[in-house]
Amino acid sequence: MPELPEVEVVRRGLERWVAGRTVAGVEVLHPRAVRRHPAGAADFAARLAGRTLGVPQRRGKYLWVPLDGHELSVLGHLGMSGQLLVQPEGAAAEKHLRIRVRFADDLGTELRFVDQRTFGGLSLHESAAGAGDGLPDVIAHIARDPLDPLFDEGAYHLALRAKRSTVKRALLDQSLISGVGNIYADEALWRTRLHYERPTGTLTRPKSTELLGHVRDVMNAALSVGGTSFDSLYVNVNGESGYFDRSLDAYGREDEPCRRCGTPIRRRPWMNRSSYFCPRCQRPPRSAS
DNA sequence: CGTGGCCCCTGATTGC
DNA sequence: TGCAATCAGGGGCCAC
Numbered sequence: 001m002p003e004l005p006e007v008e009v010v011r012r013g014l015e016r017w018v019a020g021r022t023v024a025g026v027e028v029l030h031p032r033a034v035r036r037h038p039a040g041a042a043d044f045a046a047r048l049a050g051r052t053l054g055v056p057q058r059r060g061k062y063l064w065v066p067l068d069g070h071e072l073s074v075l076g077h078l079g080m081s082g083q084l085l086v087q088p089e090g091a092a093a094e095k096h097l098r099i100r101v102r103f104a105d106d107l108g109t110e111l112r113f114v115d116q117r118t119f120g121g122l123s124l125h126e127s128a129a130g131a132g133d134g135l136p137d138v139i140a141h142i143a144r145d146p147l148d149p150l151f152d153e154g155a156y157h158l159a160l161r162a163k164r165s166t167v168k169r170a171l172l173d174q175s176l177i178s179g180v181g182n183i184y185a186d187e188a189l190w191r192t193r194l195h196y197e198r199p200t201g202t203l204t205r206p207k208s209t210e211l212l213g214h215v216r217d218v219m220n221a222a223l224s225v226g227g228t229s230f231d232s233l234y235v236n237v238n239g240e241s242g243y244f245d246r247s248l249d250a251y252g253r254e255d256e257p258c259r260r261c262g263t264p265i266r267r268r269p270w271m272n273r274s275s276y277f278c279p280r281c282q283r284p285p286r287s288a289s
Numbered sequence: 290c291g292t293g294g295c296c297c298c299t300g301a302t303t304g305c
Numbered sequence: 306t307g308c309a310a311t312c313a314g315g316g317g318c319c320a321c
Contacts, residue, residue, distance in 0.1 A: 002314030032298080061315075080315050081299080096299085117298045119315055165292070174316080181314050228314070231301095251314085272295080273313080 002078060004060060004145055004179030005222035006234055006242070010084050011063050013237030014056040017086040018111055019065075022052045024104035033098035033113060036075070036138070037123035047124055048074065048101070057133050060145045060178025064125075066134030071127055073134040079119025085112045086237045116233065145179035146216050157208050160200050167203065168196035168275065171215070180215060183228055183251045186276045188214040190250035195282045196275045202285070221247065250276040 026045035028034055037044045053074075054066035064073040076084065085094075086109050089102070099113035099122055113122055125136035144151045156177055163170050170176055171185040180188070189196055191214040192207070203211075222228055226242030230252070235241055245252070249259050254267040258278040267274050 006314070077315080079298095080313065082315095115298095116300070117313090117315090119298070163291090169293085172315095183314050230314085234314070271293085273315095 002061060002080065002234070003181035003184050003219075003228075004058075004147065005184075005219050005244070006227035007058055007061050007063055007078065007179075008147075008223055009227045009236045009242065010078070011056045011058045013086065014063070014065065014084060014111075017109065017237060018053055018103075019055050020053065021107070022104045023048050023050060024102045025049055026102070027100040028098070029100065030098040030115075030118065032118040033115060033121045034123060036077075036121050044122070044124055047072075050104075054134070057135070058145075059135070059139065059148070060142055060174055061181070062136075062139050062142060062178075064134065064136050064139075066127070070132075070134045073125055073127060073136050074122055075125050075136045075139065076113070076122050077120050079115065079117060079121070081116040081233050082120030083112075083114040083233070083235060084237055085114055085235075085239060086110070087112050142174050143176055143178045146177060146212060147179070147219060151177075153209075153212065156212070157205060160203065160208055163200040165200050166196065167194055167198045167200055167211070168270075170200050171211075177212075177215075179219070182273050183248070184215065184218055184222070186251045187218045187249060189282065190276075190278060191218065193281045195284045196270065196277060198285050250278065252276065 026048045028041035028045055031041055034041050034044045052068040056063055056065045062077055064075045066073045089108055089110050094114045096114050096116045097112055098115050101111040103110060125138050127134045128137045128140040159176050160170055168185050168189060171180045188211060192211045222244040225244050228244040229241035230245055250265055253265040253276060255264045258265055258281060261280050263278055263280040265276055266279050267276050
């Protein structure tokens with residue numbers, strides 16, 4: 001489940017259902033699910049067993065759970081199709097169940113990492129130097145996300161202007177601003193009336209500020225209704241869908257009328273994905289088609 | 290060095 | 306019905 005709002009929904013679910021619990025045993029059912037764990041599946045399982053889970057944290061689309069002592073954290077990324085589910089111990093295995101975490105208590109539930117496309121995974125990492133929240137060292141280069149109180153807006157604007165790139169690429173650059181993916185990038189650009197290929201160097205400070213405001217607004221709105229779910233692939237830890245798909249203005253609305261001007265929304269192939277935009281509200285820059 | 294292109298994987302859907 | 310092509314909320318890696 002991809003972008004910031006969906007990952008935050010999962011983080012909250014983990015905080016409620018697994019924080020404070022002690023791991024009894026771990027089963028890795030697919031090696032790709034722990035490929036970011038350098039020492040391999042057996043080491044991952046062995047080092048997690050017996051540890052107590054702290055309060056889950058998130059930066060952008062990454063989430064991590066500090067272990068007791070806080071020198072080590074479980075890092076998770078959902079990729080395109082990953083799910084973290086809290087299931088009854090006896091529930092039938094999901095088709096794409098990759099990792100199972102059993103607990104040493106009698107609550108009767110376990111944590112499952114389910115991932116159809118195996119782009120996501122779990123791994124164990126040391127905490128970055130000076131990070132009190134157990135931030136794993138391997139994601140120290142990921143920028144703070146726009147909902148983080150410590151997000152440095154001034155530095156963000158400067159870095160954005162310095163890029164020799166286009167605005168949507170910059171929004172998706174997780175080292176510049178994290179948590180934004182294809183859906184919320186298109187939504188924020190629509191709200192700001194910006195074309196996705198607008199060169200970053202031509203953005204004025206007010207326009208850049210407006211775009212950032214829309215990124216925050218659309219993410220907060222999505223978060224308040226449980227995120228965006230088109231299908232059962234994108235659910236919270238209890239398997240429930242969010243409702244923000246009903247509120248999307250651009251993403252997935254090809255040929256449907258723009259809610260501002262009625263012009264049909266267009267879809268263009270872009271970076272092995274798609275960009276959705278209103279051809280009237282979001283005029284392309286001179287150099288682009 | 291940044292930047293852009295390609296690849297990793299499985300499954301649903303569409304078109305011939 | 307069958308098969309190929311296309312597409313999907315991500316990011317790492319590697320040529321330029």
